[in-house]
Amino acid sequence: MTSRIYYTDPYCRRFEASVTRAFVHEGRPAALLDRTAFYPTSGGQPFDTGKLHGAGEAGEAGEAGEVGEVGRARRGPFGSAIEVIETIDVDDDVVHILSTPVTEGALVSGEIDWTRRFDHMQQHTGQHLLSAAFDRLFENRTVSFHMGSDASTIDLQRELSWDQIARAEGEANRIIWENREVAIRFVTSDQAATLPLRKEPAREGTLRLIEVHDFDLSACGGTHVSRTGAIGALVVTAAERFKGGTRVTFACGARAIRAFQSLRDATAGSVRLLSVLPRELPAAIERMQAETKDLRRTLKRFQEALASHEAARLIGTSDVGSGAALVIVEALESWDPNGLKAIATHIVAQVNAAVALFSTESPHAVVITRSPGVPVDSSAVLGALIERFGGRGGGKADLAQGGGLNSDLAAIAAATRQLLQRATSK
Numbered sequence: 001m002t003s004r005i006y007y008t009d010p011y012c013r014r015f016e017a018s019v020t021r022a023f024v025h026e027g028r029p030a031a032l033l034d035r036t037a038f039y040p041t042s043g044g045q046p047f048d049t050g051k052l053h054g055a056g057e058a059g060e061a062g063e064a065g066e067v068g069e070v071g072r073a074r075r076g077p078f079g080s081a082i083e084v085i086e087t088i089d090v091d092d093d094v095v096h097i098l099s100t101p102v103t104e105g106a107l108v109s110g111e112i113d114w115t116r117r118f119d120h121m122q123q124h125t126g127q128h129l130l131s132a133a134f135d136r137l138f139e140n141r142t143v144s145f146h147m148g149s150d151a152s153t154i155d156l157q158r159e160l161s162w163d164q165i166a167r168a169e170g171e172a173n174r175i176i177w178e179n180r181e182v183a184i185r186f187v188t189s190d191q192a193a194t195l196p197l198r199k200e201p202a203r204e205g206t207l208r209l210i211e212v213h214d215f216d217l218s219a220c221g222g223t224h225v226s227r228t229g230a231i232g233a234l235v236v237t238a239a240e241r242f243k244g245g246t247r248v249t250f251a252c253g254a255r256a257i258r259a260f261q262s263l264r265d266a267t268a269g270s271v272r273l274l275s276v277l278p279r280e281l282p283a284a285i286e287r288m289q290a291e292t293k294d295l296r297r298t299l300k301r302f303q304e305a306l307a308s309h310e311a312a313r314l315i316g317t318s319d320v321g322s323g324a325a326l327v328i329v330e331a332l333e334s335w336d337p338n339g340l341k342a343i344a345t346h347i348v349a350q351v352n353a354a355v356a357l358f359s360t361e362s363p364h365a366v367v368i369t370r371s372p373g374v375p376v377d378s379s380a381v382l383g384a385l386i387e388r389f390g391g392r393g394g395g396k397a398d399l400a401q402g403g404g405l406n407s408d409l410a411a412i413a414a415a416t417r418q419l420l421q422r423a424t425s426k
């Protein structure tokens with residue numbers, strides 16, 4: 001059983017220990033130490049990383065503030081520092097996954113990556129405050145907590161309004177700025193039963209409690225800052241409905257600053273493009289959306305009118321044969337597949353015809369249709385074209401649409417004309 005230094009001293013970033021077991025864990029070199037400050041993934045908080053140095057090499061540097069000294073990885077009995085890549089909790093022991101193997105019995109000096117860990121301590125303590133604020137203000141309990149590398153989330157039992165979220169966020173920040181003490185206490189489960197814990201403890205035996213003075217008391221094995229002021233600030237960056245409750249995404253400390261910076265950059269870019277003030281952005285976007293909708297409607301009207309005009313032109317330039325259906329095969333410039341379809345539909349509604357219209361842009365789009373009673377299977381014609389010229393598409397006997405025909409347009413048109421003429425002359 002590893003003695004966990006972080007239980008009582010979460011600010012310990014360097015420590016001396018001896019390797020009690022050196023082994024291979026799932027293909028990677030690993031070690032157990034008699035004591036460790038490395039935190040293994042647990043309770044929503046990710047693991048610590050860092051280094052193991054040869055003992056004595058880094059041992060004399062003891063005080064906080066001299067971390068850089070040790071971080072320079074002086075040459076020791078290992079040759080150079082060994083990286084602690086991951087830390088895992090396995091059966092009451094803390095397994096350190098290493099970059100290279102260590103020797104059993106060796107004395108080592110461990111050093112945790114403090115930037116990573118302190119960030120975790122800020123997020124984790126911030127989570128206690130935010131969960132407590134939701135609980136105290138709205139009796140809305142936290143059911144789970146997850147700390148990711150970018151964002152942290154808590155899942156709350158019930159739904160919340162944005163106004164309620166803002167109030168809880170404000171309350172958490174008030175406690176941060178009051179710089180309250182965050183104490184660690186150990187109690188038996190019997191003692192715990194008499195205490196007003198925010199959450200029922202999940203384990204028996206001795207419990208570790210985290211107490212934010214006069215605000216929150218909960219059982220937790222994670223690492224926390226010693227006074228709330230060290231969290232800096234807490235911001236809620238998103239909230240969404242989740243499993244009948246609410247998932248709240250938040251950020252503390254440097255992450256809160258980064259969240260603000262990223263919003264600032266996005267807002268500054270949008271404000272420049274739209275020439276409005278940041279607070280006018282939603283209204284400006286709403287206006288643009290309404291304008292776009294109007295324009296689309298107008299465009300559709302014009303397209304319809306133009307399609308009818310284009311259909312008349314194509315009918316006029318075609319030779320009307322001896323009673324058999326008209327065959328019209330054309331490539332049209334600047335029409336999208338919907339436009340081609342509109343024109344073709346107009347033609348077959350006005351004259352007895354089989355029609356294939358292509359886009360001039362390569363790869364070519366195509367629409368094939370015919371008037372009722374004209375013996376052309378549009379989808380079969382399309383199938384034959386795709387087989388010969390590539391592309392894809394589908395449809396029915398009366399109308400088929402395709403795209404991606406990748407060949408010389410004259411050749412495609414000649415083949416199409418032949419297929420349609422053969423079918424209509426039956």
Ligand SMILES: [Zn+2]
Nearest residue numbers: 124210220222
């Ligand atoms: Zn905690």
